[in-house]
Amino acid sequence: MGVKLIKISVVYFVIGVCIGLGMSMTHSFVLTPVHAHINLLGWTALTLAGIIYHLFPQAAATKWAKLHFWLHNIGLPLMMVGVIFVVYGYEAFVLATAIGGVLVTLGVISFAIAVLQNVRVSSLT
Template sequence: MGVRLIKISAVYFAVGVCLGLYMSIVHSFTLTPVHVHINLLGWTALTLAGIIYHLFPQIAATTWAKAHFWLHNIGLPVMMISLAFVVSGHESWIPITAAGGVLVTLGVLSFAWNVVKNLKS
């Protein structure tokens, strides 16, 4: 689980950096919220979760870890793609952005619960 999260976080990092480069080249920073969320929730959060799961394999083997992985990695692309539409002026995508955000939040809460409940010294 830890290695899977670290690998997918590297993909999010590459996407976030490429989006940042694109915005710099075209001198349009409308997609800054998308860029920031991809880097924070994709690269940073998943890298840290992956390291924690790698260091503590007993919590990586739980149903909570699997829930975290899937909720986070389904919700984040949904949220980012729809947020790109929202910040580009298509407000009809707001409910989809919110739905993706709910999935990511549930994933993060699954991670937090897993750590609090199952991490032993």
Template sequence: MGIRFIKISVIYFVIGACIGLFMSMTHSFALTPVHVHINLLGWTSMTLAGIIYYLFPSIADNKLAKTHFWLHNVSLPVMMLGLTFVVYGNASFIPVTAVGGSVLVLAIIIFSINVLFYLRKTDSA
């Protein structure tokens, strides 16, 4: 699970970097919120989760970890696509952004429950 998180986080890193490059080339920074969220919730958070799952394999091999992975990776693109439309003035995508964001928060809560309730001192790799 840890390796899966780290590998997918690199994809988000590339996407975030490409958005940043696009904004600097066009001198249009409307996508800054999308750029920041992809880098923080895609690259950084998922890399850290991957490292935690790698270091503590006992919490990586359960339903909570799998649920975290899928909810995070379905909701983040939904939220980012919605946010892209919203920042370009299409307010009808606010509910899409809100649903994606809400599911993403649920994924983060599931990750937190997994760490807080199931990680033990003796679990390290």
């Protein structure tokens, strides 16, 4: 699970950097929220979760970790595609953005449960 999350986080990192490069080249920063959320929730959060799951395999082996992976990686792209359309004026995509955001939030809660139930000081020694 840890390795899967680290690998998918790199995909989000590439996407986020490419969006940032595109914005800087065009001097249009309308996609700043997408750039920021992909880098934070995709690259940073999933890299850290992957490292935690790698260090604490008992947390990674739970149903909560699997739920976290799927909710986060379905919700984040849905939310980001929704935000792209919303910032360009397509208000009908607010619902997709909200659904994606709820899925990511539920994924993060699943991650928290996996960590709180399975990560202990004695796990590293």
